[in-house]
Amino acid sequence: MTLFLQASMALLAIQGADISFTMDPEEVAFTLFMGEEAVYIPGGASPFEDGEPGLPGVSYSMVVPQGMKLQTVQVEILASEELSGVHNVLPVVSVPLNSSVPEVLPRSRSYNENSFPADHIHAIHTGNRTGFRIASFNFVPFIWNPATGKLSVITQARLTPVITEATDAHSLALTDTQISYAAGALENIVQNPEMLQEFAPVSRGSVDGAPWVVIADEAHETTLQPLIDHRASTHGSDFVSTQWIYDNYSGRDTQEKIRNYLIDAYQNQGLVYALIVGDFGETTRVSGLTIGGNTMNSVADLYYSDLDGDWDGDGDNKFGELSDGLDYYSDIYTGRYSTDVTARLTTMVNRTVAYETNAPAGNWQTTALLCGAGLWPPGYWGSFICDSIALRIPGSWTVHKLYEDPSGHPNNQIDILNNGVSYCSPNGHGFQSGIYWYDYAPTDMIASGNYTGLTNNDIPTVFHSIACLAGNIENIASIAERLMFWPSGGAVAVMFNSQNGWGAPPNMGASEWLELYFAISLFEHQHYEIGYAHSVSKDEFKANVSISMQNWVLQENNLLGDPALRFIVGQTGIEEEEGAAANAPAVFSPSPNPVAGSCAIGYSMPIAGNAEINVYDVSGRIAATVHSGSLDAGQGSLGFDASQLPTGCYSIVISSAAGSGSAQMLVLH
Template sequence: MKSLLKVAIFSFPLILWGASIRQTIEVNPGEITFQTARGYDVITVPGCDYISTPGHPHLPVKSVYVLLPADAELADFRITGMKTEKIDGRFHIYPAQHQIPLLKGLTRDFTSPDEAIYKSENAYPAVPLEFVKTGNLGGYRVAAFRFYPLYYIPKKGELYLCRELDFEVDFKAGHGAKAVRRSETAERIYRSLISHLVINPEDIERFAPKMRDIGQLEYLIITDEAYRDAFEPLIAWKTRKGFMGAIRTVSWIDSHYSGYDLAEKIRNYLKIAHADSGVTWVLIGGDTDIVPARKAYVYAEGYTDYAPSDLYYSDLDGTWDADGDHVYGEVADSLDLFPDVYVGRAPVNSLSEAQTFVSKVLNYEKNPPLDYETDMLFMAEELWTGCSGHVSKEIIDTNYVPDYFDITKLYEVNGNLNHANAISELNEGKAYINHSGHANYNVLSIAQSTLTSGDFDGLVN
């Protein structure tokens, strides 16, 4: 993936309340691509998503993150300069379509352009930069913005590129940030994450949260008492590598911490363990019947559902239930959605599965295959007539995967997606696997065949 957006940062050497950060975003016009669909123009900008409001112009949008002092709040921002250029030609931009909840078995007719917008001479979008929210990522304060590199004059069919955008972010003293406790290794990991997220990584040193003494516990496994012994070798290995680790059982957490239900008790424990002991990495050792996932509110196209989410255990700000109705993740609950601890799940359902998982992890860490870190596997089937999942895989490849990654692509449209090829590639030990197709909790559809839980249990990677 090539970088489209370049950012120049000008910031003051000391943190003075009422101070500003000046920034410039530059866009390379040579990396923009143009396609057509249904007689409309589709514009692709590497690293950008799209405006998704049905009927509105389906133009690129980029999430931009600015690091603030740990105890700051965003006071204001302003655009101070902009260089634009008109793109040659007359354009009729593709209208964004409705989302379709696939499990509902729905289809929708094509959504026509919103006439109020497409007959207007006003620029769309109206502004090139919008403030979204501020949040906390492991003690770091981050402000999120939306940047629109293109704007459209629908009635005239004119399209303009914002080649350069200058803006300032003002910040003020917030409610105060607590000093964090973590090891030097953990802090390096957080700083690496922040440096790849924000557009002003040179401010990390002076905007970092204050540190207390070194954390007493970094790596935590939460599991059932019956699986404790199976996970002990993993804790011992992490300790040998220099990470302070421990196992906590769900029954111990249930009896020592308060909460509306077990999931909330676990999260309340993690908030304390992160703040007081420096917990950074959490492995959930068990499927959702052993360690529950939080079912978060989902709304799409008039349909409401509840999706299991372990981000509930990673984003430790707030309660995920600000209105107190025990429906978690609603808009009214004002979620932060920035991770504070790293969370993974080993979805084991038996002692033998737990032992197998730990054995594979230890073998992978002690005797890793060479160069596997940059090996990826894409699998995509035809979702329904005329809609192939490989389209989304190609978007991911173009916009998000670095050029030095090696991607094996098994696509139904290419005729190479089948059971034998999938098992063979999985056994090669890919670092990343991305599947687009139908599935359930115990089966993965791959064109005319399937991959079952038994297939995955039998892998020798």
């Protein structure tokens, strides 16, 4: 009865928490693409499938009481406003990052109707995140008549989430460590973090089981022993052989036996991290996820992180399908050493342990490398996502930006990596053999043709990319694997895709969103354990964005490396210190604001130095550069002409070696 009472009180708390939606019509912005209009709102993405009108929506997520789920969301439209003009809304189009944009865009029957969308609420979802119940939905605040082109925006609405008992929900008792780790992630994700404590799973305090395990063939135990010993001191560790698992756990195949062991250890022994050793084969789950005629047929290690259900809800022995009822929220943190070769495993073990115990000091710890190839020139570039990531990296860091444009690209990325880079985001066209620039030679970005030049073994890099196939471990040695096992240098962790990465030009595609959320998780939320940052980035993406090909991207982006690996910055405590913040520059909203033509942008520099002032649009792209070069200490003002910028909401960002600051600008024409 206690449980029922608690749920009832919580139900009231949630139902009292109506969401008051407001939107300034001036925040709606448009970009022409292939003769049609892409529609933007701040933080928005279109939740519709390919061929549907690409009107954007905003997502909301919340923690709900144990045993409950989000049933529906009632919408009361309080005000709307018709936008001027006739609007020709671009359909949603998902494009693999190594393919061309189709010349004729898909177009659904919705274009023949008189009102779209039929429903403003989409993507209602509830899942289990380490015992917490997380609910989310997407609200599309538009009414469009494809026949007339009239477009209205809902400017004010009341959204009422209605929760109900979930018959399939199970209650777990988890350890304090498991619960606090999950709560720490969810604080930044849900709209009601003040309810996390009340709606938490039951605590069982602590248990005897090790929070960190490595799963491997028993033949590898000796090779792994230095890492097992190291993790004994950092987290508490255990070696679990695949032979023991296969003998003691049931399942349809070796993969399911491993997962059933993980479920048992998670529910009963306080498991938090699992490092799985093995190349493509008996330890890798191949996903049968099919979306829009594409089947993944590649490795999805999320199978071992999201431990709800059996990933084959429809019972057809194909895993990870839309019909299989996945909730996509990680319950533990997993990573993989993708090898069965002792020498390669030795390299990974030694590099991981040395990274955490013996890494040299130096500027490499706060240096990032962002590479952006032409994705769909001349209109869409990998530099867009790189610029969005750069905004999330602390201003005190050194950020190398190597960007391709129609005249070519820089080609010193291997030298920069060898000089020392703790985080690298190489964004280009991917295949198993590497990630490539567009077609301006030389085309190797990080690929089989140049990775052997890496000599950064004592200062290895964490990689994350949107590229296609670069993390396909089915291949004998994809570039992700080569970066991990190349003995002279490369990576200490790699997060690449096992199948196609997906874009949605001219908007950010699903792969770019995940890439951005990883940067937010690592740099802004300072989740310095790589496996944790990787899982949390997926949780945050799932909870707060709804977009075509999202589930695909969540399955295919796998971590090669130890999930408990501590990012170098998290080891040494280099963070945004108060002293640095006091010296950080500031920028102010322009005068006048809103602005149609010329304006003045004020700034403040506590110390003299080089600074950049850029204007970013809502998707994080640089729309204009106001200043680049030295500025004296003190307050000043710069002229800026906004007449070339489309109507919309922009961020003005000042960054210098001492830090960064931002302000908002509204452009109205």
